[in-house]
Structure formats: C-alpha cells, structure tokens
Amino acid sequence: MTATDNVASPAPSLFPVLLEHTAQYSDLDPSRRIGRDTLVRWFEDARVQLGREALDADLADRAEGLVRLRVVAVRVDVLAPLRIAGQYRIGIGVSRIGTSSVSYRYGVFAGDECVATGATTSVYVGDDGSAAPLPDELREQLGRHRIAGPEAEPPERDSARAREAYPFRLDVRTRFGDLDTNRHVNNVRLATWYLDGLAELHLDVLGYPVGGPLDGLAPSSLSVQYLGEVHYPGIYQLRVAVLDIGDDDIVRYVCGLFDGPTCVGLAEAVGSCHATDADGEPVDLAAALEPFRLRG
Template sequence: MTATITTPTVPEPGMFPVLIEHEARYADLDPSRRIGRDALVRWFEDARVAVERDTFGADLVARLQSRVRLLLAAIRVDVLAPLRVTGSYRIGVGVSHVGTTSFSYRYAVFAGDECVATGESTSVHTDGDAPTPLTDEVRGALTTLRIEAPAPVRPERGDARTVRENYPFRWDVRTRFTDLDTNRHVNNVALASWYLDGLAELHSDVLGYPEGGPLDGLSPSTLSVQYLAEVHYPGIYQMRVAVTEIGEDTVRYVCGLFHDRELIGLAEAEGFHHAPGEDGDPVLLAEKLAPFRFRD
C-alpha cells in the first residue's frame, strides 16, 4: 500500500516523494538578476522528464518509438520569493491527480527548507492523433508518486477568449528553428517565454519603449499556460494581450496565441502594476494599462 502524503498551502520538502537537486545557471537569470519565470518552466520540465524516465521508462528511445507519448497540456508557475543564481535548489515532485488519459504533477522549489516557488502541470497520453487511456503500467507507476493535493484548476476559456479582436494589444511572433523539441513542434518552455515576451512588449509600449526594456518588478509572479494545439516551424503567429483586472497593487492579464483566427494557446498572468523608476520613485502604470482591458 502506498502512503498518502498531505501537501499544505506552503509545501515542505518532506511532503514530496521525489526531491531533485538543481543548480541555478547564469543563463537562468532575467534582467532583474533573478531566476526567470521561463527558467522555472524549464526546471519543472527537467524534473518531469527525470521522474518519468526513472519511474516508467519514458526515456527518449521509448518516446521516439511511440511506446510512451506524453504531451504537455498545461503548466502553472507561482513565484513566492526571489530566486537568485547563488546556491543550489531542490525541486519537489509529486502526482496530484490521475485521470483516464491524463495526469497532473505538483512541484515546489526549495532554497534550503524555504519554499520559493510552486507549480503544477498536466500531461496527456496520446496515440499521436488523440488522447488515449493511460496504460496499466504507467498508471501503477504514477500511484507510487501520489500526494494529497487538489487537481489543477485551468483558466476559463469561454467563447469571448477565442475572439482575436477582444485582446487590444498585438505582437507578432516568428517561430525559430531553435524553438523546436524532439516532437518537431515548438517546445512548451519556448511557448511560455512567448507569453512573457508579449507582456514585456505591452509594458514597453506603455512606458515608451525604454532602453533595456521594461522596469524590474513588472514581470508576473504567476503564469498559467494552456497548450491547445501544436505550434510549428516555420510560421508567424499572433500574440494578443489584454488586461482583465486592475487592483490596488496588482494587475491580471490574459494572453491568446492565434494562428490566423484560431486560438491555439491561452495564458493568464498576475503581477504588480508599479515598480521603482531610475530615480527610485515608483512608476505607476494602472491608469496607462486601463485602455488595454479585455473586450467582451
């Protein structure tokens, strides 16, 4: 019988059946000199791939021979405290939900015993064309990694979010060959960075395109991405960004990735709408972001 592990609101290292040592790299830093959100998406990918290789043999050979084919459907990252390049981190991994054709992970990043970031993801088992039931072997292996945690909650899609023109801000993205992974479509980490770039483009537009990009502190602390369809090379895609809510200190965004008029990716993010300027005084963006509200 497998023991059930309870995950509290703020995880602790002992709550996870797998803990993976992970060294931060200089390349993981963003302009704020902290570990970037897209780097955390890659850390979670590295942890996920390592767990699947060791647990049910989902190594590259098995994937290429289509014995095990998993596609990422969604991922979420929440930054709780600054992550810096000095020192090492541990990534906790556990399975929070097992469905018919999909399963979900919970992640936590620890600096010592302090939880500095959390995340979750959902992977879909596929035959190459459509979702297919998890094999008994995979299902049994996942059971050994179970933790007690709620299943991930996906952002609302709704009909309004499928309409390209409802997002006021537009940014065109050209796929690069280096964005591709072994499945020969754009990798989930690259796609996550597209949404972060879209938000940075919006911030730069509001700020007047300052040299060096938008201010530190405007990067979202939370990013949640749904991968709705494969993104290919070569191709030019349209990123659309809108503001959904402006609070006292924070702002929420929704981003849609479109191929022509088809919605193929969706993201939500939340961050501050103010940050220190070069003179130390805060730069307030709430009023300037208001014209970019989502149109529904």
C-alpha cells in the first residue's frame, strides 16, 4: 500500500473546466519533477480561470478586491511522477457550496492519465474581512460548475496547536515578494514553507548532505489549513513533528506555523521514509525520525 492508494483518480471528462498547461523549467524541484508547491500554484491559476469563465472576473477585478474569496485550506496528492516533458491539463470544478464557503476539486492530467489531484476551500469575506454569506448571484454562477468531490480540510488535532508539542523548529522571516494583492503572504508561498520545514528536518536527520535531502523524501500528499493571516514584516516559527511511522514504510508529518504562541497554520504531509543515497545505497530514516514524534 502506498500513500496515495486511497486517492480517487478521476477522468478528464469529470471536470467542467480544463486548462492546457506547459510545464516550465522553474516548475521543477531538485528531483527533476514538478514540485508540490508548483501544483498548488497551478490550482490557483485554475481558480483564476474559473473566475473568468464563471464569475466574469479577471485579474484586475481580483486586484481591486472585487472577488472576495480567500483560501482557507488546500490539499494536493501526487499519484505519479510529473516530469517536464509534454503538456498537462488541469481540471477544476466546484465540489461544494456552503453558506459562506466554496470548495473546489482538481485533477492534473498527462494525456488521459491523472497524475495528481487536489482540493481547496475558500471563504467569502465581507467589507470588514470576516466571513460573510455568499451573494446569491455568486452562488448561482458557481453552481453551474458543480462536481462531486471531497473536502480540502485536514483533521483537527488539538495538540498540534501547541508549540511545545513539536520537537523541531525553523524560524521564517517574511519577504516583500511573498505578499499577494491582499497584502498578506500568499497561500502558495505558505505551502512552500511547510515543504521547506520537512526538507530541513530531513537535512537534520541526514547530516546536511550537499544539495539537500535525498530524492524520494518529498511528500506525496500535502494538506494545509490557513488559520490566520501571515504578514510582512514578521518572523514566524515553523514547527515540525512526526505523527506516525507505519509498517508500510510511510511516514506522516504534522507542521504548525506560529506567530508567537498563536497557531496561524497547520499542515499534514505523507511520504516515504526510504530513499537512495548518492552511491545508490538504500537509506532507512524510520529509526532516525523516532525522536521527532509529536508530543502530548
């Protein structure tokens, strides 16, 4: 059993909107495959396109704050290696419409093969920045692109909101380039912080090899909850812990992002604890990761 065995593999015909996309060199990670953070960005591009088609809203409208949907959760699952060669198609549909929130489902296709799936949830905000009911017109427009699909929200863990529960810490300073048009750190950029935190943990365990962590350790699944805004300037604490190491050699991680004692973001990731070193020898990290289990 692999980390993605329980993830449905949809067909392109399921999605009401399909975007053609050519992968670029900058989309690659050190393993020469499309990065997980790149997929989160592709999902954002797909939402913008859906906004053009369903909401008659372009980037200028979004820049002026006329489309007030804020991402609160995102999930990405990699089902097969994504390489630079060839064209991809990104499918998007609306999987749920709530009182003040809307959820989207995604599929990434190489030909007709689904190589990644995803989901996001966004909340409609009013003039004061708090959640507000979706306008009837917006609800109707989104309803034209309905699709069956799961929610993006990961399970809640009370212990994950306590800084002291995490044995591994990384301080992150926000940069001006991290900001989006809402003048807070963009959700795609925040997703990369959690991936950086996992990479730093792997470096610590492996003894900081030149070139970064070994191929094969990048998570196959990443799920993020955005609990509060992250601002510039600022220094935040990113905490990382191991939730479980299974008999199937799959390791489950949890990350918490803290502004002082306040938890402003949570993430869970699933990956392998096996990799191959530069000499082709297998590396088993299970024992080395044991001291980094979540406390409490």
